[in-house]
Amino acid sequence: xxxxxxxxxxxxxxxxxxxxxxxxxxxxxxxxxxxxxxxxxxxxxxxxxxxxxxxxxxxxxxxxxxxxxxxxxxxxxxxxxxxxxxxxxxxxxxxxxxxxxxxxxxxxxxxxxxxxxxxxxxxxxxxxxxxxxxxxxxxxxxxxxxxxxxxxxxxxxxxxxxxxxxxxxxxxxxxxxxxxxxxxxxxxxxxxxxxxxxxxxxxxxxxxxxxxxxxxxxxxxxxxxxxxxxxxxxxxxxxxxxxxxxxxxxxxxxxxxxxxxxxxxxxxxxxxxxxxxxxxxxxxxxxxxxxxxxxxxxxxxxxxxxxxxxxxxxxxxxxxxxxxxxxxxxxxxxxxxxxxxxxxxxxxxxxxxxxxxxxxxxxxxxxxxxxxxxxxxxxxxxxxxxxxxxxxxxxxxxxxxxxxxxxxxxxxxxxxxxxxxxxxxxxxxxxxxxxxxxxxxxxxxxxxxxxxxxxxxxxxxxxxxxxxxxxxxxxxxxxxxxxxxxxxxxxxxxxxxxxxxx
Numbered sequence: 001x002x003x004x005x006x007x008x009x010x011x012x013x014x015x016x017x018x019x020x021x022x023x024x025x026x027x028x029x030x031x032x033x034x035x036x037x038x039x040x041x042x043x044x045x046x047x048x049x050x051x052x053x054x055x056x057x058x059x060x061x062x063x064x065x066x067x068x069x070x071x072x073x074x075x076x077x078x079x080x081x082x083x084x085x086x087x088x089x090x091x092x093x094x095x096x097x098x099x100x101x102x103x104x105x106x107x108x109x110x111x112x113x114x115x116x117x118x119x120x121x122x123x124x125x126x127x128x129x130x131x132x133x134x135x136x137x138x139x140x141x142x143x144x145x146x147x148x149x150x151x152x153x154x155x156x157x158x159x160x161x162x163x164x165x166x167x168x169x170x171x172x173x174x175x176x177x178x179x180x181x182x183x184x185x186x187x188x189x190x191x192x193x194x195x196x197x198x199x200x201x202x203x204x205x206x207x208x209x210x211x212x213x214x215x216x217x218x219x220x221x222x223x224x225x226x227x228x229x230x231x232x233x234x235x236x237x238x239x240x241x242x243x244x245x246x247x248x249x250x251x252x253x254x255x256x257x258x259x260x261x262x263x264x265x266x267x268x269x270x271x272x273x274x275x276x277x278x279x280x281x282x283x284x285x286x287x288x289x290x291x292x293x294x295x296x297x298x299x300x301x302x303x304x305x306x307x308x309x310x311x312x313x314x315x316x317x318x319x320x321x322x323x324x325x326x327x328x329x330x331x332x333x334x335x336x337x338x339x340x341x342x343x344x345x346x347x348x349x350x351x352x353x354x355x356x357x358x359x360x361x362x363x364x365x366x367x368x369x370x371x372x373x374x375x376x377x378x379x380x381x382x383x384x385x386x387x388x389x390x391x392x393x394x395x396x397x398x399x400x401x402x403x404x405x406x407x408x409x410x411x412x413x414x415x416x417x418x419x420x421x422x423x424x425x426x427x428x429x430x431x432x433x434x435x436x437x438x439x440x441x442x443x444x445x446x447x448x449x450x451x452x453x454x455x456x457x458x459x460x461x462x463x464x465x466x467x468x469x470x471x472x473x474x475x476x477x478x479x480x481x482x483x484x485x486x487x488x489x490x491x492x493x494x495x496x497x498x499x500x501x502x
Contacts, residue, residue, distance in 0.1 A: 023286050030282035031275075038275050042268065060254070061236060067210055068238040068249040071203060075217060075249070076242040078202040082195055083160075083173055083243065086188050090117050094127070094186075101129055114191035116170065118146040122181045142170065142189065149174050150185040160243060162220055168192040169219065171243065192225075200226045213253045220246035310414075363405040363474050367498045370439055371396035373406060374432050377413050388421045390428055397433040404439055404495035408470045412491050415463035416443035424486055438476060439495035446486040467491050 089110075093103035104127050108115050119127040128143070145163050153159065153176035160173040172189035199217075207215055207228045214229030235250035378385075378392050385392050413430070420428045424445035431442040467489070468478040476492035 023290055026286050027279065027283045030286075031279045034275055034278040034282070038271050042271050045271075064236040064251045064253050065238055067213060067253060068236070068251045070209075071206060071215055071217075071251070072238070072240040072244065072247075072249050073242075074202055074206045075199055075247070076240060076244045078199050079171060079195055079243040082198060083171065083188065083190060086111070086115055086190060087173065087186075090119075090186070090188055094119060101127055104128075111190075111194060114194035116142050116146065116172075116187075116189035118143060118150060118174075118185070118187040120147075120150060120185040122183060141165075146172060146174065146187040146189060150176070150187055153185060155179045155183065160245075162246065163189075164221060165191075169221070171195060196225060204228060210253070213251060215252075216250040218248045218250065363494075364407060365403050366406055367401050367403050368406045369401050370404065370409060370432050370434070370495070373409060374413060374430060374441075377410055378417070378430060381414070381417060385417070385421055385428070388425045390421050390425050392417065392428045392430060394430040394432070397431070401498040402434060402439060402495040403498055404493055405474050408474050408493060409439070409441065412441050412467050412470050412493070413443070415467050416441065416489050416491070419443075419463045419489070420445040434495060437494060437496060438492040440490060440492045442488060442490045444483050444486060444488045446483075464489070 086107075089107045090104065093107045094100050096103040104117055104119075108117060117127055118125070125147075142163075142165060149159060149161075149172065153174060155176060155178065158173070158175050160171070162169050162171055169192045170189040171192070172187060174185065174187040176183060176185045178184050203215070203217060203226055207213070214231040214235070215227065216224055216231075216235060217226040218224050229252075231250075231252035233252065233255070235252050237248050237250050239245075240247045240249060374394055374396060378394050382392070417428065417430070420443055424447050427446045429442075429444045429446075431440075431444075433440045433442075464478075464480065468491075471478040471491045471493055475494035478489070478491045481488050481490075
């Protein structure tokens with residue numbers, strides 16, 4: 001069960017009902033201010049990250065292009081080599097003095113009809129002969145293609161390329177030398193059936209130098225001629241030149257870096273953490289500010305309460321002095337009380353203002369007689385108690401001088417007396433005792449008589465809260481209990497025997 005003190009103690013003052021809302025609003029404003037520069041930093045970092053990704057992807061593409069060029073050079077070189085051998089054989093057969101057409105037919109036959117030959121001199125076709133019985137009918141269409149290409153040649157021109165055919169596409173090369181009637185045009189065309197076996201074998205061998213890569217070779221008509229491996233994603237395509245101009249090599253190597261969620265997290269996580277830390281610090285600073293404001297308000301409240309009783313006593317004795325102007329002895333006695341009260345106010349103000357952050361000064365131990373101190377406090381406030389119809393009796397069981405905080409002792413006793421005077425005027429009993437290193441101050445009221453003989457409500461107020469804080473600060477405790485009639489307030493503070501005392 002909660003103690004009576006906790007039940008009747010006043011709530012903390014100095015904070016407005018909407019202070020929590022204002023505190024969160026201030027924290028939110030700080031969070032927004034922190035987010036603005038961090039957002040700008042995040043934007044710059046994201047742009048840098050994008051630029052870095054673009055550079056990495058460009059480097060990856062350049063690497064793929066270099067590999068594709070190697071594969072393209074290999075493929076074009078194989079085609080050029082096969083065409084060069086065919087051209088050498090054709091030129092050697094055409095140079096035969098006895099029967100060039102027969103020698104050329106032997107060359108064509110050795111290629112199993114996969115080689116076409118066209119030789120023109122001036123406006124005359126030397127090979128194949130214009131005799132329909134000499135030239136296979138299936139050559140007619142293909143020869144027309146070669147004738148069309150040869151007709152477009154100019155002196156010194158060399159043209160190569162590919163043309164489609166029902167039996168398969170052909171690679172051709174045409175060369176023209178001389179001019180007008182002395183011009184000579186030589187064209188050869190190799191069927192893909194002859195070229196592709198050697199071509200794919202050369203590419204497969206070259207592909208072994210690039211483990212982990214996938215390749216694909218496409219002809220000018222979009223058909224995949226050769227493929228090595230399988231790309232899980234899209235290929236990088238590169239056009240070829242030379243003997244394979246119009247062809248394309250598709251390559252897929254190590255995956256180019258992209259925008260992954262981990263990269264974004266690696267960028268966002270530190271910024272978010274910094275923002276959270278800043279918001280946490282701002283929130284803690286705001287809470288510390290509010291706590292400091294509450295402590296200052298509590299300090300002002302306690303100081304105001306502690307000053308109220310001495311000021312009332314000062315006012316009373318000032319009036320008494322004005323009434324006893326002719327009584328020198330009485331005036332001297334009252335002035336002594338005023339001096340003591342003023343000294344106490346000075347000490348109280350110093351302890352409160354220059355105390356610790358809770359408004360309580362650290363215990364200041366000094367040697368004093370608690371009984372004598374209690375009698376002097378009661379005597380000092382005798383007039384004020386009498387004005388409230390209070391009669392105070394003091395019983396002191398402590399013996400000799402002790403070391404304790406005399407200022408805290410006075411404040412406790414004065415607050416307890418004032419609490420009893422305000423809420424239960426009448427008989428007040430004060431008891432002082434010392435045992436087991438604790439000096440006990442006990443103040444009992446007998447309740448204020450009310451209508452029908454009932455007693456007033458239990459005493460309560462800020463003074464009891466101050467008493468509890470002073471007792472705890474001096475290693476003691478405070479309790480409030482019923483005495484039937486009235487209440488008994490008991491506070492203890494730590495005290496020890498004076499050094500050298502018997």
